[in-house]
Amino acid sequence: MNSGWRRRAARIGALAAMLCGLLGLVLLRLILLVSVDGAELVKLARVEHTSALKLAAVRGAIVDRSGRPLALSAQAQSVYARSAALLGRTTSAERARLARALGASPARVEALLRRGAPFVWLGRQLEPAKAAQVGKLGLAGVGLVTEYRRFYPEGALAGSVVGLAGLDGQGLSGVELRYDATVRGAPVKLRLYHDALGHQMLYAPVASDQAVVGARLELTLDLSLQALAERELRDEVAASGARAASAVVLDPFSGELLVLANVSAQADPQDGRLHDGAIQDAFEPGSTIKGILAAIALADGVVRPQTRIFCEQGKFRVDKAVIHDEGRHGWLELGDILEVSSNIGAAKIALALGARRYYDGLVAFGFGHKSGIDLPGEASGLLGGLRQWRRVGLATRGFGQGLAVTPLQLAVAYAAVANGGAIVRPYVVKAAYDSAGSAIFRQTPQVLRRAISPAVAHTVNTLLRRTVAGQHGTAHLAQVADFTVAGKTGTAQMVDFRARRYLKGRSVASFVGFLPAEAPRLVVLVVLYDVGPGHFGGLVAAPVFREIAAAALRGLNVAAPGPRFVEASLLGAVSEGAGQQASSAAGIEAADLSARSLAPAAADGRAPDFAGLSLRRALVLARRLGVTVSASGHGYVVRQEPLPGTSLSGHSLALFLAPDGRDGRPASRPSKTVGRANRARRRASG
């Protein structure tokens, strides 16, 4: 028994010793694994359990000054193929199905695959439905990659300013190129942990994909105004047969561009995004330069507003060249020269000024070098070397021949006249914000230099009003109701740069002006390229100017200075603006408005009867009387204080309106004529 127990104990002991030895070996191995191979093994485990995911950069949005999007990015899928695998493991029928899913011809897909390249893009940044169809086919050798695609929800609108981003998310033109580094964002690599089955696990903090979003750029452009300008230009291009047209609307004090529009007769959306004619094309400014010439000459002191210049009855010889005027003019003052746009007068001023001083003046106004706008590819224009500024060259440059300017340069120069003489740097990007909404930068207005003194600027401002409002002015069509416009027309011959001569019968028509002239808020420039004979700036560019300027003033809520109102324009506006349905009622109301005798009220200071009028018409009437109005409610006037016929003491008037034109209170009853107008209005609307 004892010997049996001892044997068993010995076996147990041996087994225990063996187990201890094995355990010791395991421990030893563990120690070796940790201390010797540990670092290497950790590295291997990481490779095994982690994978990297590259998130493509998301370009930031580009929005207008009100936050309306002009460019956005969203995910899209691209389809690639590994040619050898696809050709080797699929049938031609399967590849034909793939081609149909991609919306391409089978022959084209086959040709792509058999080109010999191991990797081929079959479709970039496809619509989600198309990509899903391709994914469903499940073909070997075909893969999908998620990328970000740039979308322009407003289509071609402001395309030349916004520019274009390429398929690989790089800026190619416009703001997309100039601010590429800001708007581009950065791709982010995420490190994901996964288990043996490939399920993602989150042990380590994973970087947020917020970091990859590029900055949001806020432009200075006003989308509504830009749309209106482009539409007006398009209509005028079609009507005048012009090859292309540009428009610029600029805040003369800050340099903010509200509109930078380019329209071509042959609309090419791609080219429209790659080329910005308003800053990249130079043209001979023609007579529009005369306003700047006048400013330079006044600043120099070579002429004064009252200086009389003999305009040679329409024919003036300079060396071998003869300069002509449209009409036969004798002695003209500076204002007359601008009003009738006399080439001879301008040539004589330029000659009196001398080449060097005129040249320096133009340079001070920003011609001959870039304005510094934050857009790529800006042209400098062309002044030519001073050697070319001999007598004839100098004389013709006086009326804008022999030099080339960009539309933007011309707008900036007139902005200086409008703002009191300062050259401002124009810009289109107002601010940039990161994805959290914090401002990365904000543009601030920048005055580059002073071109003329405020006194000279004011004089030129006053003289330029005559072009639009003067009896012999060349730009009556640029008049904007209620506002005073200062500006200048231009009609220059088109230059054939290859043949180095002027094109017969083809010209560039332009108008540049600012308003309200008394307190300028906007500079508006319109240029139409390559128009036929008879299409003068005052005939084709000035009406476009008027439409754009009027809409811009409405958009900016600029009130007309003073209670001036032209009766005819008021009545025209009422019948035109009221729409067909309400035209009869509006007609009665307009007649009623004009029939109300203002003369006695104005003469003895009594308040007329406003009852039954819409607020708009009541305001028009009040403005004519020079009365300040406060209004409450909406609809039609039912009561007023002071009452009709009573004294308008203090020149203020309170109006109370009700939607149905009926007052719950018996204080004031509408007059018979107003009652008729209201009944007619109800019939028309009912």
Added chain:
Amino acid sequence: MPAVLAVAVVAVAFATLMVRLQVTRGGYAASQTKAQVMELRQENRRLRLEVARLTSHARLRRLAGRFGLGPARAGQLVVVP
């Protein structure tokens, strides 16, 4: 005493295991939520784009024209100084 110690060791080991398990589960859940967040963000981008397309100037103008609406013309707006 050794028995108590052994029980304590086993209990601590078990608790550690449970905690570890919870962390793993939490990791999976967090990972899925993260993926959802990214998906929703993409969806948000797509929807923003859709809104921008639907409210584009040209489209609104076309639609407004059908109802006889358009921008205010000269004389329809009176700006009070």
